Amino acid sequence: MACCNEHSRAEILRQGIARAGNGLPAIESGMPTPAGTGLDRRTFVARSLGLALAVYGGSALGPRLLDEGIASAAAATGGSQQVIVSVFLDGGADALSLLAPVQDPLYRSLRPRLALDPTAGTPFAEDPGLMWHPSLAPLAQLHAEGKVSVLPGVGYDHPNQSHFTSRHFWEVGAADERLATGWLGRYLDRVGKPDNPLQGLSLDWSLQPSLATSKMPVAAVDAPDRYDFWARGVWGDVGDRMIDTIGRLGSLSPQGDAGLRQATDALRQSSQLYRQLTPFRPKDNQPAFTSPVPYPGGDDRFPRRLAGLAAMLSAGLPLRVVALSAPGHYDTHDDQAKDLTDGLALTATSLLAFQRDLEARGLADRVLVHVWSEFGRRAKENGSGGTDHGAAGTGFLIGSRVAGTMIGEFPGLSKLDENGNLRATSDFRGLYAAILEDWLSTDADGIIPGARAFARPKILR
């Protein structure tokens, strides 16, 4: 480069980002796209960083300079952005199967049919009385590498045993039934940008309530490589213009009408998201992205969503918080043994592949995965090969930077609560506060109600 040394080049690029607007500006209609139909990686990164105006608006930066410099800008901007991925085990996953107290004779008497074979899984190194569920072997492997922190009894006082209410508490980050915004949504309301729906991404059919914001846009996509707006009998530039018009209809004033506002928001954000995900639409039957490591195959969307997520992060897309549900059925009132084996196996293998993917792409230091469920299950099994709703449950933090040590001890079977459930040895609100403060570098006050009352566990190395 003739014009600038490494430092000033990065500086210009940062200015370009600042000038181009916060997060992702609109791609103006009429703005030329590169010749041909496909966008190359450079354009993709530029768009995702909000550099589109700098690229196309005839800034001082020539395309060549951008070509070489954008990767470092991506690293500079994207690299400072820590990402939290929330993975939900829907239904109340059984703590006494995830980490089974196989050495405790009480376990066998409480679970005559369901107790796991004490030789079937890997012993849990931090507490030899416990054994990993055989299907969680991939997590045991990551734990041995120091990349998993286990919460063997996470919950809250006065546990609510309704799925609906308890899940809501976890989603809003408080034992408050009326709170309407999610804890991650309130975080985005503080740090997010008004034109970047991708900052809060549900990889799901609809929005995960933990991401519900009061101000900032957030997105839900079933699959990032399939977010398209196709219409029968429409093609060519009419099709492009049609998609622009979605955004225009979404930019009309709702005139103070709440219903219209919901609808216009959805149109506008969908059109923004469509542009953000442009590089993820397969072209000419070529897959939109490839992964450096194999993921589990099959029909389930979970591994594919994680693979897409790693690719999006790798491309520098402006994600901050991501939420999705794990595969499997965890409300195991009956047929618990089989349901758990299947669901946990796919969940854990996919999470291991995701970690390896991030490591291969050099992104592992930026991502923290939190695995949670609304409650654990009753210590005593029921009469139909299953277990009923309980209280404290098991959670995991996964990532290259986690402390890798237990948060709270295993509550033990000898001191169950008055309903025969495990007692909590850590509080999910303290965990959230630690994630906000230590991982996302923001004050938990104002996001987690009464945050000061909760002890912060050590979550990072």
Add this chain to the structure above:
Amino acid sequence: MTGSPRYDGPFGTQQAERLLWRAGFGPRRGEAARLAKLGLDGAVRSLTRPPGEKWIGPSPHDDKGRPLAPADAYGHDHLWWLDRMVRTSRPLVERMTLNYHDWFATSNSGVGSQKLMLAQNRLLRRYSLGSFRKMLVSITANPAMLIWLSGIDNRKGAPNENYGRELMELFTLGEGNGYTERDVREQARALTGWTSTWKRGKGQTDFRFDASRHDPGAKVIFGKTGTFSWRDSVDLTLHHPRHAPFFVTKLWSYFVPDPPDAQTRAALETLYRDGGFEVRPVLEAILRHPALYTGGRMVKPPVVYIAGLLRGLGRGIDTTAWVWLSEGAGQRLFYPPNVAGWDDSRWLDTNTFRGRWSIANQALAPFTLEQKKGKKPPKISGDPDKIVQGALALLGNPTIREETRTELRAFARASLQTASGWKADAYPPLVANAVRQLLAVSPDLQTC
């Protein structure tokens, strides 16, 4: 005494159109104008006191032209009900049945029998405009509900609180509103006694009340003591002072987005109590209320959106695609997400909007203007105004805002401006297809 306020503004096509959306599934072609001629009272009565049911439009079938098998074939339960919404001459009956499906939300994911779900659906329809008391008594003993909320597991000595809790929390009083945890436990005891028999190949069958499973002892519910039965449980709850306010506010919320003011609520409560839990007088007051005609808009639930598009287009159920399309927009009939029903405040996000895009695309599919092989493109006017008018006419002439019309026109004009040479003939149909699609997903048509 002051009654519920009555709308006294003009009652024209636009007001009739809104009434048909809120109290049904939108107008068929010309229906709003016909309804407007009846005046407000006549229009409301035609909905709340409809004559015998008639079916309007083509009868339903799957993609291969075969009739539906709602009790047996996967997804046909959804199609069967959607067809009723499209073809019925009694839209408020179907709409109230849908409201009650949300109110007493039961999911086949827990029941596991389309047959039992359809039986419950008939029950919801039977009392949809009638007595809430009869509704509540029947739903308490309804087989699908007995499975869904563990009524058949609730027996003397081993009470199950599932139904007793939701009876108060979700169906009649509201969460923590005038009852205690002790009331939950005592209600559960009063409700003991229902059972069924499991038969291989048939599932749960022979639902019955078995006195030997009922706890006949004394219970204390809402501070009253007695050897209460399951019917007492229902009546104690209905006569609880917090029930009428809960009932009228919840019923209102299905029709008007903002809660009723104090005077209206009091008037509706009086109508409800004095009428002995009859729903029709309350409904009539809500449907005549100024807030319905002058207040804000509501996002249409996905099935209402689908049924409305089909009614406007005059298209019947002719594909099973509606099952997954509806699910993709967030509403699969007979599968509410949980016992609290669908969350009406969160119908729209970037993914469910995409779901609605696919719905509009499917609804418009048979009308697509396409160039047939070896033929010239279909002849369509290149006048942007005419293209927008044509799209509106196809969709049954819905009312839209002027600024929406302006955007659609601007889109058509800009798309056609660049069309020279071969494009001059090829583009008008493309633009017409796109305008229809954009109109169908516009904020104006997502809301009512």
